Amino acid sequence: MITQEAIEAAHERIKVYINHTPVLTSEAIDNLAGASIFFKCENLQKIGAFKARGAMNAVLTLTPEARAKGVATHSSGNHAQAIARSAKIMGIKSYIVMPRTAPEIKKQGVLSFGGEIFECEPTLESRETTLQEVVGKTGASVIHPFNNYEVITGQATAAKEFFEDIPAMDVIIPPVGGGGLLSGTALSAKYFSPSTLVYAGEPEGADDAYRSLKSGSIQPSQSNSIADGLLTTLGDKTFPIVRDHVKEVITVSDQEITNAMRILWDNLKVIVEPSGAVPFAAVLKAKEKLKGKRIGVIISGGNVDLARAAKLFGL
Structure with missing residues (x-):
C-alpha cells in the first residue's frame, strides 16, 4: 500500500516541476449549491491537468x-x-x-x-x-496512465496540497476515469484529513466505477460521454483503493456536465474541460445530500478545444 511517507516524498520530489495550483471560490456558486465549495484548479497545472x-x-x-x-x-x-x-x-x-x-x-x-x-x-x-x-x-x-503506483502517488499530491490549503473539508470530490486521481485523493484523505469523506463524479455514459463498486469487481466502460478524459476502466491497482476508501460515485449526464462547465466558466473565469467539470456536476446533482457542507472539488483539467466548447454551449 502507498504510505503517507511515499506521498510526502513524491511531493518533495516533483514540487520544483509542478505548480502549487490555486484554490478558487465563488459566492454565486456557493449560493447555487447551498454549500461552501472550494475548487482546486488543476486546470492551471503544467500541461493544463493534474496528470x-x-x-x-x-x-x-x-x-x-x-x-x-x-x-x-x-x-x-x-x-x-x-x-x-x-x-x-x-x-x-x-x-x-x-x-x-x-x-x-x-x-x-x-x-x-x-x-x-x-x-x-x-x-x-x-x-x-x-x-x-x-x-x-x-x-x-x-508508464500507465493510472494503473501504476508511482503515478497514483504523484496524483495524491494534489489532494495533499488541497488539505494543507483548506483544512476541515467535509467532502472532497475528484472525477474518476481509470482511478489514478481518485485513488491518490482517497489515500491523501486517509493520511492527511481522515474526517473528510471521499466521493467521485463520473459520466453516466462511462459509469464503470459506479458499477464496479456496486458489483464488487471491475466492470467494463461503455465509453460514451463528452468527458473524453474519463473513458476508461478502473485498474487492478486503483480498484482496491477506490473500493476501500471511497464513499460513493455520483454519475452525471452529458447535459449536466455541460451545464457545470458553463457555470464554472462564467463564475470562476477559468477554462474547464468536460472531465474537469464532472465532479462539480456531481455536487449539483447531490445538492440535497451535500447541503451546508464544506466541499473540495478537484478541477482535473482545462484542455478543451474552444471550437468544441462553443458547440457544447450552443454558440
Whole structure:
C-alpha cells in the first residue's frame, strides 16, 4: 500500500516541476449549491491537468538505465502531454500512443514537448496492442496512465496540497476515469484529513466505477460521454483503493456536465474541460445530500478545444 511517507516524498520530489495550483471560490456558486465549495484548479497545472504530477513522479523514479531507453504510454491526451513534458525535462525520448479521435489540442501538446505520436483506433484493445508494438521496437519503459503506483502517488499530491490549503473539508470530490486521481485523493484523505469523506463524479455514459463498486469487481466502460478524459476502466491497482476508501460515485449526464462547465466558466473565469467539470456536476446533482457542507472539488483539467466548447454551449 502507498504510505503517507511515499506521498510526502513524491511531493518533495516533483514540487520544483509542478505548480502549487490555486484554490478558487465563488459566492454565486456557493449560493447555487447551498454549500461552501472550494475548487482546486488543476486546470492551471503544467500541461493544463493534474496528470503532470503522476507522470513526473513516475519518470523521476525510473533508474538511469531505464530512462535512457525512453518512456512510452497510451493516453487520450492529458497523460500523454504529461509524459512527453516529463521526458523532455529529463532529456529522454517519449513514445505516445493516442486514439485518432483524441482532441487536436492534446495532440499538439504532445508534439510541442517532442513526443512521438502513434495513432490507434479509439478502443482499449487497440491502444494496448499498439503500445506493445512500440515498446517492442524501442525498449521504452511503459508508464500507465493510472494503473501504476508511482503515478497514483504523484496524483495524491494534489489532494495533499488541497488539505494543507483548506483544512476541515467535509467532502472532497475528484472525477474518476481509470482511478489514478481518485485513488491518490482517497489515500491523501486517509493520511492527511481522515474526517473528510471521499466521493467521485463520473459520466453516466462511462459509469464503470459506479458499477464496479456496486458489483464488487471491475466492470467494463461503455465509453460514451463528452468527458473524453474519463473513458476508461478502473485498474487492478486503483480498484482496491477506490473500493476501500471511497464513499460513493455520483454519475452525471452529458447535459449536466455541460451545464457545470458553463457555470464554472462564467463564475470562476477559468477554462474547464468536460472531465474537469464532472465532479462539480456531481455536487449539483447531490445538492440535497451535500447541503451546508464544506466541499473540495478537484478541477482535473482545462484542455478543451474552444471550437468544441462553443458547440457544447450552443454558440
